[in-house]
Amino acid sequence: MSHAADLAPTDWVVVAQAQDMAVKRPVVPVEAFGQRLVLFRDNDGELGLIGRHCPHRGADLCFGRREDNGLRCPFHGWHFDRTGQCTEQPAEPADSTMFKTIRLPSFPVIEAGGAIYAWFGDGAPPPLPATAASDA
Amino acid sequence: MISQKLNDQITRIGPDTPAGAVHRMYWQPAALVDELTDDEPRLPVNLLGERLVLLRQGEGYILATRQSTPDEPPAHHPARDDIRVVEGGPVYPVVEKKGVFFAYLGTGEPPAFPNFDCFRAPDSHVFAFKGLWECNWLQALEIGIDPSHASFLHRFLEDEDPADSYGKQFRDKAAHTDMPMTQLLREYPRPDLEVEETDYGLKITALRHMAHDLTHVRVTNQIFPSAICIPMSREMIITQWHVPVDDETCYWFTMFTSFRQPVNKELMRAQRLKEHRLPDYAPLKNRTNAYHFDPDEQETQTYTGMGPDINVHDQWAVEGLGAIQDRTREHLGRGDAAIVRYRLMLRRAIKALETGQPEKLPMQDRALTPQIIGPLSNDAIGDTGNWVAASKQMDTERRAGCPWDATV
Numbered sequence: 137m138s139h140a141a142d143l144a145p146t147d148w149v150v151v152a153q154a155q156d157m158a159v160k161r162p163v164v165p166v167e168a169f170g171q172r173l174v175l176f177r178d179n180d181g182e183l184g185l186i187g188r189h190c191p192h193r194g195a196d197l198c199f200g201r202r203e204d205n206g207l208r209c210p211f212h213g214w215h216f217d218r219t220g221q222c223t224e225q226p227a228e229p230a231d232s233t234m235f236k237t238i239r240l241p242s243f244p245v246i247e248a249g250g251a252i253y254a255w256f257g258d259g260a261p262p263p264l265p266a267t268a269a270s271d272a
Numbered sequence: 273m274i275s276q277k278l279n280d281q282i283t284r285i286g287p288d289t290p291a292g293a294v295h296r297m298y299w300q301p302a303a304l305v306d307e308l309t310d311d312e313p314r315l316p317v318n319l320l321g322e323r324l325v326l327l328r329q330g331e332g333y334i335l336a337t338r339q340s341t342p343d344e345p346p347a348h349h350p351a352r353d354d355i356r357v358v359e360g361g362p363v364y365p366v367v368e369k370k371g372v373f374f375a376y377l378g379t380g381e382p383p384a385f386p387n388f389d390c391f392r393a394p395d396s397h398v399f400a401f402k403g404l405w406e407c408n409w410l411q412a413l414e415i416g417i418d419p420s421h422a423s424f425l426h427r428f429l430e431d432e433d434p435a436d437s438y439g440k441q442f443r444d445k446a447a448h449t450d451m452p453m454t455q456l457l458r459e460y461p462r463p464d465l466e467v468e469e470t471d472y473g474l475k476i477t478a479l480r481h482m483a484h485d486l487t488h489v490r491v492t493n494q495i496f497p498s499a500i501c502i503p504m505s506r507e508m509i510i511t512q513w514h515v516p517v518d519d520e521t522c523y524w525f526t527m528f529t530s531f532r533q534p535v536n537k538e539l540m541r542a543q544r545l546k547e548h549r550l551p552d553y554a555p556l557k558n559r560t561n562a563y564h565f566d567p568d569e570q571e572t573q574t575y576t577g578m579g580p581d582i583n584v585h586d587q588w589a590v591e592g593l594g595a596i597q598d599r600t601r602e603h604l605g606r607g608d609a610a611i612v613r614y615r616l617m618l619r620r621a622i623k624a625l626e627t628g629q630p631e632k633l634p635m636q637d638r639a640l641t642p643q644i645i646g647p648l649s650n651d652a653i654g655d656t657g658n659w660v661a662a663s664k665q666m667d668t669e670r671r672a673g674c675p676w677d678a679t680v
Contacts, residue, residue, distance in 0.1 A: 161567040189593075191603045193414075196592035199565060199576065210575045211589050212607065213424040213461065226461050227420035228605045238603055 145256035184218025187240035286321035296378035301525035337361030346521035371400035386644035390527035416500035419478035423461035520595035
């Protein structure tokens, strides 16, 4: 569990170490700026940092199934990609398009210098901190 | 999504709360007869935000108020000799039904008991158990009136032999076919739902349309205010209350009712004691040990990676929603039709009590309530055009073979 600074976001913050994600099932909880999030790596190898609780009823996506290039909630199978977009609601009627309107909060993440950084501010993120860039 | 104010109104159950007043209009499971250790018990009971103790009185039992401190854990279970009764505190009536002590925490005359199968079957055909869940009672109830979750949360990636299914949910064959229920749930994940209000609560029908113009019909029920009645296997049904301990903790109390053969109570008890600790019936797999989550199992065997016990899957799902689910952030779909309908019933009951019309709540008529029987609670497969009759016929056949009067 990472507890990033609770200060206002003015810079990239470390939310996990790269080694945390170098495991068979790279899915870890993150808390930062009052948000409960889940960091995961999808089948493309890309990182996603999205809301931790399924927008349906609130199930904990840290126990989600890492499949179909995203994270699937074990409660009713809602599936989310690394941007937080819901891509499937397989228990809803086949003609339902509700999933298109469902999106979890998500934050940009970058792996550099053995750490995983996230940007929680508004607008375009600043360059990575020099320490991270020099290690990268 | 609902407002925080409404979420508070429908979830909080202490004395002098609107939903607490609704619960206090009904008999509540308070303890298992199995919990008694001697003839003069002082058994702690934590119910509806009150700290109580089960005591003998004459030939029967009562619940008295016991002394407590504000820092006690929700399911605190003090030793017999440490329990002190609050003199002059509230005392509530208790009746025993098929292995469960029910208590009435309301004022005035308690309602009658309906003649549900779990109450009219003989002792030999009913087994009762309970377990602690660390969350609000309403989210515990809501998973029980949500038929579509079974296709995901309880998904088994491989089917076991239904012959090994005794005493386990969803492990039998589907209706009269050779298809394991686990396969049916996996292959048909989008049930159509029909929800109708009844004199006891809700009848919930989940229709899974299969190949060859066949439909699987699963009928489950909400029993107002906090129970469900659902099929478990072809032989057994489950009647399960989600009883509030306090706002953030509840017990499930289940009465397993067998139609034909007596319940194998020793096996049922051993299966469940292996998963719980005494004396508080807290599950051994829980939040503190990540429910024994195994990522390899999640990849190859079960959807949750938490073992084959569906109770643990449900517990993970409802405890993961938070102590009291934040319904200001939810997004309900068509699969949540029974949940939506139930909340309307609960709000209507709250309104009725606030306007001095308690008789408007379900099962308050002492003459009519004992006439409520059943309810029909089963799995059936029939022709898609004729599923209503198929459901009734298969239930009637099962009931006709009973050694006790299970007619509906």
